[in-house]
Amino acid sequence: MITDSPRFEPFSPDPHAVISESGEWIAPFDLDLDDDTLRGMYRNLVLARLIDERLVRLQRLGKTSFVAPGAGHEGAQVGIAHAIEIGRDWLYPYYRDTGLVAAIGWPLEKLFGQMLATRADPARGRQMPAHPGSRALNVFTVASPIASHVPPAVGTALSQKIAGKGDVTVCTFGDGATSEGDWHAGVNFAGAQGAPIVFACENNRYAISVDLNHQTGSGGIAAKAHAYGMPGYLVDGMDVLACYYVMREVVANAREGLGPALVEMAVYRYGPHSSADDDSRYRPAEEVAAWRLRDPIARLRRFLERRSLWGDEAEEGLRSEIAGELDEAVAAAEAAGPQDVDTLFEDVFAELPAHLERQRERYRLARRAAGEDG
Numbered sequence: 598m599i600t601d602s603p604r605f606e607p608f609s610p611d612p613h614a615v616i617s618e619s620g621e622w623i624a625p626f627d628l629d630l631d632d633d634t635l636r637g638m639y640r641n642l643v644l645a646r647l648i649d650e651r652l653v654r655l656q657r658l659g660k661t662s663f664v665a666p667g668a669g670h671e672g673a674q675v676g677i678a679h680a681i682e683i684g685r686d687w688l689y690p691y692y693r694d695t696g697l698v699a700a701i702g703w704p705l706e707k708l709f710g711q712m713l714a715t716r717a718d719p720a721r722g723r724q725m726p727a728h729p730g731s732r733a734l735n736v737f738t739v740a741s742p743i744a745s746h747v748p749p750a751v752g753t754a755l756s757q758k759i760a761g762k763g764d765v766t767v768c769t770f771g772d773g774a775t776s777e778g779d780w781h782a783g784v785n786f787a788g789a790q791g792a793p794i795v796f797a798c799e800n801n802r803y804a805i806s807v808d809l810n811h812q813t814g815s816g817g818i819a820a821k822a823h824a825y826g827m828p829g830y831l832v833d834g835m836d837v838l839a840c841y842y843v844m845r846e847v848v849a850n851a852r853e854g855l856g857p858a859l860v861e862m863a864v865y866r867y868g869p870h871s872s873a874d875d876d877s878r879y880r881p882a883e884e885v886a887a888w889r890l891r892d893p894i895a896r897l898r899r900f901l902e903r904r905s906l907w908g909d910e911a912e913e914g915l916r917s918e919i920a921g922e923l924d925e926a927v928a929a930a931e932a933a934g935p936q937d938v939d940t941l942f943e944d945v946f947a948e949l950p951a952h953l954e955r956q957r958e959r960y961r962l963a964r965r966a967a968g969e970d971g
């Protein structure tokens with residue numbers, strides 16, 4: 598059992614890694630994942646990267662207004678996705694987690710429908726792009742105010758504790774989020790109550806233009822766990838298997854009643870903060886280039902190749918298969934058509950108040966006058 602033999606020390610000064618940059622297994626324990634699982638993780642890494650590239654293109658084409666690129670975060674996101682029980686545990690992601698929701702199997706048509714705000718969007722176009730949510734998969738809809746999802750995530754974990762079924766919550770966020778009052782209130786409460794929650798920080802060293810040294814005087818994010826009475830782990834976020842194994846251990850601990858944990862995953866975002874940002878104004882190109890050399894996809898590929906589980910042909914096949922899936926999903930999301938403005942009046946009131954009823958009527962008349970269905 599995992600908790601009987603913990604594999605990772607909390608508060609280690611160096612990040613935990615299980616495969617080296619050149620793809621060798623370097624952990625002091627044996628790999629216990631089968632070949633299909635390893636290839637499945639690799640697929641999810643590539644899927645996340647290709648979705649990211651597609652979204653940037655869609656934004657450039659004017660089809661979506663906002664993209665928060667996730668390239669460079671895939672190792673952390675896919676590691677988390679494989680460590681939870683999908684549909685049983687609860688996930689509170691943040692806006693950069695597109696790769697995470699894709700990896701847990703959120704249908705791509707919905708994903709692009711959300712990004713394009715078409716009728717394929719289960720949230721009916723009411724959210725900003727990059728704000729997914731899924732009732733079926735227990736994914737709390739992404740909230741724009743930084744760290745505002747942390748206290749509700751702890752509330753979910755407390756309800757899981759009370760229900761006593763061993764379900765767990767995972768809440769993700771960036772390094773900047775750890776400076777917010779909501780973050781401290783939530784993490785403190787989780788520590789005080791022993792809530793079954795894992796706080797996973799995708800530390801890309803920047804909160805838009807604010808670098809980590811100006812973000813916190815703390816020696817890293819994991820160190821903050823000390824104050825709240827929980828273990829804090831520093832993980833190499835460019836090593837998907839390290840992220841997976843650390844998450845698996847702390848999720849298992851939370852499931853068994855050992856309380857919360859904080860996991861800091863050292864990642865990097867290759868692109869700008871968002872489609873509205875110019876990162877060249879606050880960070881040197883050499884720094885970006887150096888992190889790109891540590892790419893999580895290339896690293897897992899080297900690991901698979903050493904085991905003869907991957908090669909050029911498989912790579913080509915995978916990339917064209919995913920490209921086809923993305924073409925189809927985007928086409929289906931677009932074909933669903935734009936959201937009907939009428940939805941503005943739905944789902945809030947059981948009975949529409951008179952002033953909104955009047956507005957809806959005026960809107961319908963205007964549509965009829967314009968020759969549209971009203």
Ligand SMILES: Cc1ncc(C[n+]2csc(CCOP(=O)(O)OP(=O)(O)O)c2C)c(N)n1
Pocket residue numbers: 693741742743770771772773774775799801803804805870
């Ligand atoms: C409460 C609040 N303050 C400010 C913002 C504006 N804002 C959006 S993203 C962001 C940076 C967050 O950085 P971090 O938490 O490190 O995540 P990253 O985007 O780097 O992944 C800020 C300040 C916001 N959305 N909410």
